[in-house]
Amino acid sequence: MNLDDIKNDKEWLVQEILEVINPDYKNRSQTHLEKEKRDIRYTLLFTMEGIENINATLIINYYRWLIDTLSAYNIKKDILFKMHRVISEKLLxxxxxxxxxxxxxxDIEQSLTIKDPFKIDEKHTVHKLYLDALLNKNREQALQVVNQYLEDGMDLKTLYMDVIQISLYEIGYLWQTKKITVADEHLATVITQFVIATLYPKIFAMQKHDKKVLGAGVGKELHEIGIRMVMDFFEIDGYQTQYLGCNIPPKEIVAYALDFQPDIIALSITLPIHIGDMKKTVAMIRDETRLDHVKIIIGGQPFLHDTALHNIIGADGFAKNAVDALKVGGQLVAKTA
Ligand code: B12
Incomplete structure (x- = not known):
């Protein structure tokens, strides 16, 4: 049995880990037990992803996130360090x-001092009005804020990066620290999708050249605004783009690419547990000789924590955000007007 087998059949191990971490588990309510198991299951998956890729940052960042998240529920670090020890022993x-x-x-406890790439600089305030609109759950207000910025001369890329992206990172923190609910997080996404949709007449009006980009979120990934933003930047830069959304099986991406014949395929993940799917997708594209000319670029949050992690995927390029995606794309394919 190896880690892949455990990924496919993990409930017995989740139960064993639960029994060691919480010997008193039988006296807990069913709801409490389900929550505890869910946390163990999630931690097990993240740990296995880090082990498979021999990547400490994946595991350390996960624990830093877990500690922040569970402190809102008064769960102490020590329990989490214990969980790490038990999971490690069980996996050995x-x-x-x-x-x-x-x-x-x-050594998780020693390593938790790595800088968090999502900590927002307190001096950055340009997004606050948009964030307020999201927190007010007010679609109209969000649209007004964005239109006002555009009227005041803000360009689309700055709007995406300095207003929308940063606001969504903050929404994530607020959810993580239990200040808003998952439903609020969903609503913030929906409002943002609505706002972005209103920008397309401007985006599509940009002059086009002959290069094409196909974009998708791979595996079971549901986070789709990051890759959408990257695709919009390509469109603003004159590329012809097709964005397939998220949760696309690799073979569908390959089939679509054979038809669309892009110069670049841009792939995204947000949760590190989808790294394996990303590797598979890249390998499948590489196996298709009729796509030999296509350059693959990748990105997403797992690669922001560790600047070398993208190397394990086998893509042609990586960028940490939509601005850099254009630079990397431009280096990989030469545009002709
Ligand atoms: C909105 C959101 C959701 C929405 C997504 C809806 C949708 N249709 O997209 C919903 C509610 C569904 C959701 C669900 C979950 N989420 Co969520 N979510 C977020 C949130 C708040 C915003 C994501 C986002 O759009 N960011 C803005 C974009 C623009 O930034 P970005 O993705 O980093 O993209 C940039 C770069 O990474 C890069 N990039 C991205 N892709 C690519 C591709 C290429 C080719 C290139 C070159 C570059 C590139 O360029 C982009 C633009 O500059 C984040 C917070 C955060 N830190 O982002 C949490 C967050 C990602 N979610 C999180 C979690 C835990 C979850 C859930 C597990 C639990 C939950 N909150 O409900 C589920 C999991 C669902 C699943 N099965 O996948 C955690 C992940 C933590 C971790 N350890 O990894 C975060 C960080 C929140 C937090 N602070 O705890 N989520």
Whole structure:
């Protein structure tokens, strides 16, 4: 049995971990037990992703996020460090020698000082009006804020990066620290999608050249605004784009690409548990000889924490945001007007 087998059949291990972490588990309510199991399951998946890729940052960042998130529920760090120890012990028999060495040398408690790329600089305030509109759950207000910025001369790229992206990162923190609910997070997304939709007449009016980009979020990924933003930047820069949305099986991306014949395929993930799917998607594109000329670029939040992580995917390029995606894309394919 290896880590892939455990990913496919993990409930027995979740139960074993629960029994060690919380010997008193039988006295808990069913709802409480389900929540505890959900946290263990999620932590197990993140840990396995870090081990498979021999990547400490994936695991460390996950624990930093978990500590922040669960502190809103008064759950102390020590319990989480214990969970890490138990998960590590339980996984050891199923690991290769290299994976064992990696895990044995991983000291989560020592490593939690890495800078968080999502901490927003307090001096950055330009997004506050838009964030207020999201928190007020007010679609009209959000649209007014954006239109006012555009009237005042803000360009589309600045609007996307400095207003919309930063506001969504803050929405994430507010959810994580239990200040808003998942429904509020959904609403913020829906309002943002609505606002972005109103920008398309401007985006599509930009002059086009001959290069084409196909974009998608891979695997079971549901976060789609990051890749949408990247695709909109390509469109603003004159590329002809097709954006397939998220949760697309790799073979569908390949089939679509054969038809569309893009110069670039842009792939995105947000949750590190989808790294395996991204690798598979890239490998499948590479296996199709009729797509040999296509350049693949990748991005998304797991790669922001560790600047070398993208190398394991085997793409031609990586960018940390939509602005850099254009630079990387421009280096990979030469545009002709
Ligand atoms: C909106 C949102 C959701 C929405 C998504 C809806 C949708 N249709 O997109 C919903 C409500 C569905 C959701 C669900 C979940 N979410 Co959520 N979500 C967010 C939130 C608030 C915003 C995401 C976003 O749009 N960001 C803005 C975009 C523009 O930024 P970006 O994705 O980083 O993209 C930029 C770069 O990464 C890069 N990039 C991205 N893709 C690509 C591709 C290429 C090719 C290139 C070059 C570059 C590139 O360029 C982009 C533009 O500059 C984030 C907070 C955050 N930090 O982002 C949490 C967040 C990502 N979610 C999180 C979590 C935990 C979840 C859930 C597990 C629980 C929950 N909150 O409900 C579920 C999981 C669902 C699933 N099965 O996948 C966590 C992830 C933590 C972690 N450890 O990884 C976050 C960080 C919140 C937090 N602070 O805890 N979420």
């Amino acid at each position: 028999p199923y690991l290769s020698e290299a994976q064992k060495t990696f895990l044995e040398h991983l």
